[in-house]
Structure formats: C-alpha cells, structure tokens
Amino acid sequence: MIPSFSLPLTFILLCFGMLGVPDLYAGESVVVYSGRAERLIKPVLDHFQQTTGTTVQLLTAGSTELVNRLRAEGAQSPADVFITNEAGALEMARHLHLLQPITLPSVATTIPTQFRAPDNSWIGLSGRIWIVVYNTNMVDPSTIHSLLDLATPSWKGKLAIPNASSEYLQAGASMVLAAKGEKTADAFLQGIRDNAGNEVYGKNRQIVDAVAKGKVAVGLVNHYYIFRHLDTDPQAPVAPLITDQDNDGIGAIMNVAGIGLTAHAKHRSAANELITFLMSLTGQEMFASINKEYPVNPSIQADPVLPPSSSFRASTIPLTRLAELREPIIQTIERLGLR
Amino acid sequence: MALGTAAILTFPLLYVTYSALTGDLSLIPRLWATRLPELLTNTISLALGVSITTLTLGVSTAWVITRYQFWGRAFWDWSFVLPLAIPSFVLAYIYSYLLDTAGPVEQAWQWLTHSDARIPSPYGFMGALVVMTLNTFPYVYLLARAAFQNFNLSFEEAAQATGATRWETFFRVSLPLIRPALVASMFLVILYVVSDFGAVSLLRFQTFTYAIYQQITGRFDYQSASLLSLLLVAFALIFLFAERWFRTQSRFYQTSGRVRTATPKPCSWTKAIGINLAFLFIFSAAFGLPVLLLIQWTFAAWTSGELESSLGRYIWNSLFLSAIAATAALALGTPLAYLASRIPTRFHLACLQGAYIGYVLPGPVAALALLMVFTNTLPFLYGTILVLILAYVVHYLPAGLQAMESALQQVNPNLEDAARNLGAKRIRTFTQITFPLVRKGFSAAWLLMFLLCMKELPATLLLRPIGFDTLAVRIWLEASEELYQLAAPPALLIVLFTIPAVFLLSKKNWQAD
Numbered sequence: 001m002i003p004s005f006s007l008p009l010t011f012i013l014l015c016f017g018m019l020g021v022p023d024l025y026a027g028e029s030v031v032v033y034s035g036r037a038e039r040l041i042k043p044v045l046d047h048f049q050q051t052t053g054t055t056v057q058l059l060t061a062g063s064t065e066l067v068n069r070l071r072a073e074g075a076q077s078p079a080d081v082f083i084t085n086e087a088g089a090l091e092m093a094r095h096l097h098l099l100q101p102i103t104l105p106s107v108a109t110t111i112p113t114q115f116r117a118p119d120n121s122w123i124g125l126s127g128r129i130w131i132v133v134y135n136t137n138m139v140d141p142s143t144i145h146s147l148l149d150l151a152t153p154s155w156k157g158k159l160a161i162p163n164a165s166s167e168y169l170q171a172g173a174s175m176v177l178a179a180k181g182e183k184t185a186d187a188f189l190q191g192i193r194d195n196a197g198n199e200v201y202g203k204n205r206q207i208v209d210a211v212a213k214g215k216v217a218v219g220l221v222n223h224y225y226i227f228r229h230l231d232t233d234p235q236a237p238v239a240p241l242i243t244d245q246d247n248d249g250i251g252a253i254m255n256v257a258g259i260g261l262t263a264h265a266k267h268r269s270a271a272n273e274l275i276t277f278l279m280s281l282t283g284q285e286m287f288a289s290i291n292k293e294y295p296v297n298p299s300i301q302a303d304p305v306l307p308p309s310s311s312f313r314a315s316t317i318p319l320t321r322l323a324e325l326r327e328p329i330i331q332t333i334e335r336l337g338l339r
Numbered sequence: 340m341a342l343g344t345a346a347i348l349t350f351p352l353l354y355v356t357y358s359a360l361t362g363d364l365s366l367i368p369r370l371w372a373t374r375l376p377e378l379l380t381n382t383i384s385l386a387l388g389v390s391i392t393t394l395t396l397g398v399s400t401a402w403v404i405t406r407y408q409f410w411g412r413a414f415w416d417w418s419f420v421l422p423l424a425i426p427s428f429v430l431a432y433i434y435s436y437l438l439d440t441a442g443p444v445e446q447a448w449q450w451l452t453h454s455d456a457r458i459p460s461p462y463g464f465m466g467a468l469v470v471m472t473l474n475t476f477p478y479v480y481l482l483a484r485a486a487f488q489n490f491n492l493s494f495e496e497a498a499q500a501t502g503a504t505r506w507e508t509f510f511r512v513s514l515p516l517i518r519p520a521l522v523a524s525m526f527l528v529i530l531y532v533v534s535d536f537g538a539v540s541l542l543r544f545q546t547f548t549y550a551i552y553q554q555i556t557g558r559f560d561y562q563s564a565s566l567l568s569l570l571l572v573a574f575a576l577i578f579l580f581a582e583r584w585f586r587t588q589s590r591f592y593q594t595s596g597r598v599r600t601a602t603p604k605p606c607s608w609t610k611a612i613g614i615n616l617a618f619l620f621i622f623s624a625a626f627g628l629p630v631l632l633l634i635q636w637t638f639a640a641w642t643s644g645e646l647e648s649s650l651g652r653y654i655w656n657s658l659f660l661s662a663i664a665a666t667a668a669l670a671l672g673t674p675l676a677y678l679a680s681r682i683p684t685r686f687h688l689a690c691l692q693g694a695y696i697g698y699v700l701p702g703p704v705a706a707l708a709l710l711m712v713f714t715n716t717l718p719f720l721y722g723t724i725l726v727l728i729l730a731y732v733v734h735y736l737p738a739g740l741q742a743m744e745s746a747l748q749q750v751n752p753n754l755e756d757a758a759r760n761l762g763a764k765r766i767r768t769f770t771q772i773t774f775p776l777v778r779k780g781f782s783a784a785w786l787l788m789f790l791l792c793m794k795e796l797p798a799t800l801l802l803r804p805i806g807f808d809t810l811a812v813r814i815w816l817e818a819s820e821e822l823y824q825l826a827a828p829p830a831l832l833i834v835l836f837t838i839p840a841v842f843l844l845s846k847k848n849w850q851a852d
Binding site: 031037038039057058059060061062065069072073074076078165198202203205206 | 439457462543707710711714718721722800801803805806816819820821822825
C-alpha cells in the first residue's frame with residue numbers, strides 16, 4: 001500500500017515542499033502580519049491589491065503572538081508591516097525594537113499625536129470607544145456622567161462587565177489609572193466588581209444582549225457592539241452613552257487599531273504605499289466603516305449611524321501609556337479578584 | 340542511523356533544556372511560588388477526571404457491544420469511533436456555544452423550568468472535562484473492545500462456577516484481565532489531555548500546555564515556557580516508564596486448552612431500548628449534535644454567501660501537509676523501531692525512548708524551538724513547510740511508533756534469520772521479508788499520524804508559511820472571533836476528511852499486546 005513508496009515519495013514531496021517558499025510572487029509585494037480579524041482587514045487589502053497591483057501576502061494570528069513571532073524571527077522576518085487591533089501590542093513591538101519610524105510626511109498632518117508612537121513607528125488607523133451601553137427603558141442617561149459613576153453602590157446588581165482577561169477592560173482601567181491615579185483606579189475596579197456580581201461576561205456581544213433583555217440596566221462595551229446589535233434588531237432598547245465629557249473628565253476612552261513598519265521590512269516602498277493608502281480618504285473610510293469604527297483622521301467622517309466624532313471629546317492621554325501600564329493593571333485586576 | 344533519527348527528534352527538547360537552564364535561575368522558585376501549584380492541580384485533576392470518565396464510558400460501551408446482541412448493535416459498534424474525527428478545539432467551540440450564557444442549552448433550561456436559572460459556565464474545569472471526555476473515550480472504547488473480543492471466557496466461567504456473582508466476576512476477573520488494554524488506553528488519553536492546547540484554551544482552563552502557550556504568545560517568556568515544559572516532560576517520562584514497566588509486569592498467559600471468546604447473547608427488548616437510548620445520548624453528545632450544528636452553520640454560511648472561495652486551497656494544504664508529514668514520520672520511525680526490536684542494545688532502546696519524548700513536549704514549545712533554531716542556523720529554510728513538517732514529525736511520530744513497534748514484534752525473527760542465513764543483506768531482508776509482514780501495522784501507524792496532523796493546531800499556527808493556512812488554522816481564527824458560521828465549513832471538512840482514516844483505524848484489531 002502507501003508505505004512501500006514512503007521513502008521516494010517523501011523525498012519528492014519534500015523537494016516539492018521546498019519550492020513553496022513565500023517569495024515566488026513576481027512584481028511588487030508586501031507582507032502583512034495582522035492581528036485584526038481577517039474579515040475586517042481582507043477587503044481593505046484586496047482593494048489595495050486591485051488598485052495598485054501590489055501583491056499583499058497576509059498572515060493572521062493573535063496580536064501578541066505576532067509580536068513574539070517577529071521577535072523570534074529577528075532579521076529573518078519576512079514581515080513588512082504589522083497591523084493590530086489595539087495600540088498596546090504595537091507599542092510593545094516598538095519597545096522591543098521590532099519597528100522603525102514611518103517617514104511619510106503625511107503622518108504628521110493626518111494622525112493626531114495621541115494616536116501614534118512618538119517616533120511614528122506605528123500609527124493608529126481607526127478608533128473605538130469604550131462606552132456605556134444602557135437600557136433605554138430602565139435608565140435615564142442624564143444620571144451618568146462618568147464611567148466612575150458606575151462604581152458607586154447605586155448600580156449594585158444593575159451592571160454587566162467583561163471578564164478579567166478582556167483587553168478592553170484592561171485598557172479602560174489603564175486609562176483611568178493614567179488619568180486619575182492608583183487610588184481612583186482601584187476604587188473603580190472594586191466598585192464595578194461588586195456591582196456586577198455574577199454579571200461578568202466573556203464577550204461584548206453578551207453584555208449588549210443582557211442589557212437589551214433588561215437583565216441588567218447598564219454595561220461596559222466597545223461602541224460598535226451596540227450598533228451591531230441595533231443592526232440585527234433595530235427595535236432593541238439599547239443606546240450608547242459617551243461619558244466623562246466634563247472639563248476635568250478623562251474624555252471618552254479611545255483605543256485604536258493601527259499599523260507599524262517592521263524594523264527589517266524588505267519591501268519598504270510597497271509598505272509605504274500600503275500605509276499611504278490606509279491614511280488616504282478611501283483607505284480610512286474602508287478600514288473604519290467595515291467595523292463601524294472612527295477614522296483617526298479627524299477630517300474624515302465616520303459612519304453616519306455613529307455619534308459624529310466632533311460631538312465628543314476623546315481622551316488625550318497618549319496610547320503609548322497603555323503598554324507601560326499593561327503589567328501593573330493586570331496585576332491590580334488579579335489582586336482585586338475580578339473574575 | 341538510529342542515532343541520527345533520534346537526534347532530530349530529541350533536538351527540540353535539548354534546545355528547550357538549554358534555554359530553560361541558561362537564563363535566570365531565580366525564576367524557578369518564583370514560578371514555584373506563583374503559577375505552579377495551580378497549574379499542577381489543574382493539569383492533574385483534569386487528567387485524572389478525564390481518565391475516570393473515559394474509562395467508565397469506554398469500558399461500559401465496549402462491554403455492552405461485545406457481550407450483548409441487540410437491534411442497532413452493528414451501527415453503534417463502529418459509530419463510537421467517529422468522535423475521533425472531531426478535533427478537540429472544534430468540540431470545545433461547539434460546547435462553548437451550546438453552554439454559554441444565554442446559549443441554546445440555557446434558554447431551553449430556562450424555558451423548561453420557567454426560571455432565570457443560569458447553568459454552570461462551560462469555561463473552566465467542567466467544560467474541559469466534558470469536552471475532553473467526549474473527545475477521547477473512543478481510545479478506551481477501541482482498546483477495551485479489542486480486549487473483550489479476544490477475551491478467554493474460561494476465566495469468567497471458572498469464577499462463576501466457584502460462586503462469584505456477575506458483578507464480582509466483572510470487577511475481579513474480567514476487568515483485571517484486560518488491564519493491559521486499559522493501561523495502554525489510559526496512557527493515550529492522559530497524554531492527549533496533557534498535551535492538548537486548543538480545547539483548554541478555548542474553554543480557558545489553565546493547564547500546563549495552555550500556560551506554556553500563553554507564556555510564549557502573551558508575554559514572550561520563553562524561559563518560563565521552557566522550564567514549565569521541562570517539568571511537563573519530566574512528569575511524562577515518569578509516566579512513560581511506569582507504563583512500560585506495567586506492561587512487562589502484567590502479562591497474562593493462556594495456560595492450556597483452547598481459547599473460547601465470548602459471543603454476544605441476545606437481550607430483552609426493554610434492555611435493548613435502554614441500551615439504544617443511552618448510546619444515542621453518548622453518540623449525540625460526542626458526534627451527532629456537533630456535526631449537525633456544523634452542517635447547519637455551513638449551510639447558513641453557504642446561503643448567505645459567506646463561504647470562502649479559498650476553501651479548496653486550505654483543503655489541499657491540510658491534506659498535502661499531513662500526508663507528507665505522516666510519510667516522513669514513517670520513514671524516520673522505521674529504523675528506530677526496527678533496530679530496537681531486532682538489535683535491542685541499550686543504545687538502540689535509548690534512541691527509541693528518546694523519540695517518544697516528542698509526544699510530551701508541548702507542541703507550541705517544540706514549534707518555537709524549531710523556529711528559533713532555523714532562523715539562526717538555516718534561515719533559507721525558515722518560512723518553508725519543511726520546518727512545519729519537522730514539527731509534526733517530532734510531535735506525532737511517537738503515536739505511530741507504538742503501532743510500528745508492535746507490528747514488528749509480531750514478526751517472528753526466525754523468518755528474518757532464515758533470509759539472512761540464505762545470504763540476504765539486512766536491508767534486503769527488511770524490504771522483502773519484514774516489510775510485507777508489517778505492512779498492515781505500518782499502514783495503521785501512517786493513518787494515525789495523518790489523522791493527528793490533520794487536527795494539529797499550535798505548531799501550525801506558529802510555523803505556517805505566509806499565506807499557507809490549513810483547515811485547522813482557519814477554524815481557529817474564525818472560532819476565536821466567535822464567528823461560528825465561518826468556522827463551521829473548514830471544521831466540517833476536517834471531520835469529513837478524517838472519517839475514512841478513523842474508520843480504517845477502527846477496523847484494525849487494536850490489541851494492546
């Protein structure tokens with residue numbers, strides 16, 4: 001049967017396999033490592049490939065996983081650019097010297113400073129806000145001014161939160177920590193822990209669900225989950241609430257998906273071409289609207305169902321702080337025993 | 340030759356040992372103080388829990404199938420092997436959907452009881468226990484069934500003639516007699532549970548392998564990962580030697596007279612209905628329901644036009660990779676198994692044992708070791724599928740090696756000696772005498788390795804060349820986004836492609852020698 005051919009077959013197939021080296025593609029190409037869900041990034045890259053003729057080779061995996069892959073590969077890395085869903089991973093890559101500055105002049109004019117690395121080795125592309133979702137039958141939105149309000153005892157048993165391993169919870173708490181200090185951050189985490197009780201969910205979608213069903217009155221989620229829910233059920237009694245808009249408030253907590261240029265990029269010009277496209281009007285619109293996010297370029301309009309970005313003030317704390325605060329906040333969350 | 344093969348196979352372990360011990364050694368007490376107690380308890384309790392449940396499930400199903408004649412028996416006989424075709428992470432994502440908050444099971448429960456009661460979360464120990472049990476009990480079933488089929492009835496009859504009740508006979512005579520099969524299947528199950536990565540990570544249950552993967556991917560702490568791996572390897576080695584020792588200790592011999600095996604006896608129709616219902620429940624939980632869900636989701640994805648056009652390429656990638664890896668593993672394993680059984684010098688035996696280490700070295704760790712070594716020494720090979728194939732071989736050869744070993748042991752060396760006395764060289768003796776005789780055993784080994792490679796996840800995630808996704812990788816990417824409909828088509832395809840292999844395997848008489 002099969003095994004009698006095993007040796008020659010192995011040999012032939014191995015030779016065949018060695019031909020499968022990635023650089024077979026003729027013409028310009030750019031290698032993308034992406035931690036953003038493929039369904040959110042592929043259409044944009046496909047569009048780029050069609051309009052420019054530059055081949056895009058895409059590898060999707062977890063963001064941190066890719067940072068480590070880049071690190072292990074070192075100078076041998078085939079990657080030219082690194083796209084992730086959150087600034088923390090990009091900043092981590094920068095600290096590990098895996099990125100190099102993007103020298104395109106348009107960076108300074110299109111991307112606000114808090115949404116890019118100090119040396120421009122990564123830039124944000126689309127923003128999401130960590131936001132309150134409330135049940136319109138149960139809550140008067142004027143009673144909530146700040147995320148910190150949700151930690152007061154009056155919300156006991158009425159709040160749903162994501163679980164301790166949620167990157168969004170970690171990033172949100174980091175921002176509170178950066179803006180208001182350790183004491184406030186601890187009190188905030190303890191408060192929402194006690195108020196949520198058993199209403200701790202693994203997925204944002206479930207939190208919106210619980211609010212829509214009236215199981216809880218309010219929840220903490222990324223804004224697009226609310227609009228996704230309203231897409232499938234327009235009558236659902238849920239609405240977004242942007243908090244912390246007072247003068248001394250933190251501002252809306254915004255995190256970005258972004259792109260970095262790798263330190264050992266072998267296709268510099270193609271990579272720059274891709275980055276330029278993603279900063280352009282079409283690129284920004286496509287990248288953001290596919291997930292109902294906000295283009296980071298403030299002059300470009302977001303999807304009309306979203307509250308316009310001019311209607312609220314986003315936090316000005318640089319996202320680079322997220323990477324610094326990552327370990328401390330994880331430890332705090334573990335220490336306080338959030339589930 | 341044996342040394343060369345063993346060197347390839349053990350080299351990731353050597354690299355891991357090196358990187359564990361060359362770094363900061365104060366890490367050891369720190370790990371001991373923080374992570375280790377939890378990881379140890381979790382891993383051991385899951386392994387023990389799954390052992391108990393799979394033994395119960397596997398032995399009882401095998402017993403009923405071999406001893407009773409009832410309507411539907413032929414169907415159940417082969418259908419209990421089917422769960423092996425579902426990768427553990429697919430079962431895990433299906434169960435996390437079913438048992439999730441506000442998921443179908445909870446809704447059904449709330450509707451039935453008219454309450455707001457929440458069912459236990461699938462995340463954590465219970466979920467992992469259920470999924471791993473359903474996924475691995477067929478191993479016990481297969482081995483126990485073979486043992487019961489080759490079982491000499493005279494022992495039971497002697498027990499009953501001397502006044503033992505049926506329960507006493509079962510627990511004190513029948514079970515001890517199939518002990519070798521039980522031990523062998525426990526060995527498979529425990530190794531599977533301990534080295535599983537996909538299911539425990541989707542169900543967020545911290546075992547050694549999952550923690551190791553997190554150390555690598557979440558924090559890039561390769562030294563901690565290496566240290567944890569070394570510990571895991573140490574445990575596994577103890578376990579491995581225990582199993583070997585046990586096997587040599589517990590041989591049962593036919594004393595005299597002929598062997599009479601059991602013939603299934605007819606049972607009452609009430610019993611038959613009971614058996615069928617119980618079997619239907621087990622089968623639905625482990626295979627029927629998951630596959631129906633996959634079909635439904637695939638259909639939904641198809642009608643909504645979300646079906647990926649590149650599925651064909653993923654299929655080809657999966658089949659191609661698994662076939663080469665299985666073939667390469669067979670080629671590498673043959674000298675090891677052959678030399679160890681024919682010229683059992685200490686050296687050859689040590690090489691053989693060394694090869695088994697690959698099975699217990701966690702997939703992600705071995706993969707990263709390969710990645711680092713290849714980028715540092717042979718960068719032109721990095722990014723080719725060769726590295727991936729090597730990772731598969733290191734990890735799965737041991738699974739096939741067991742079948743190859745026992746096939747070789749069943750060939751009477753006298754035949755080979757005769758050929759050699761007639762002037763044939765060792766190679767010629769092997770190709771013309773030994774090989775034809777072990778072909779079946781070797782085919783089974785190939786199939787087993789093929790099957791495991793089709794379902795492999797962590798090494799593929801880390802080492803796949805750019806643009807070279809397999810079915811397993813696609814499932815993983817979509818399932819971690821909770822896009823069940825998109826994860827379903829590749830999952831269904833893996834199941835479809837592995838069913839024939841599983842089926843062929845089940846036809847083999849799995850006797851633990």
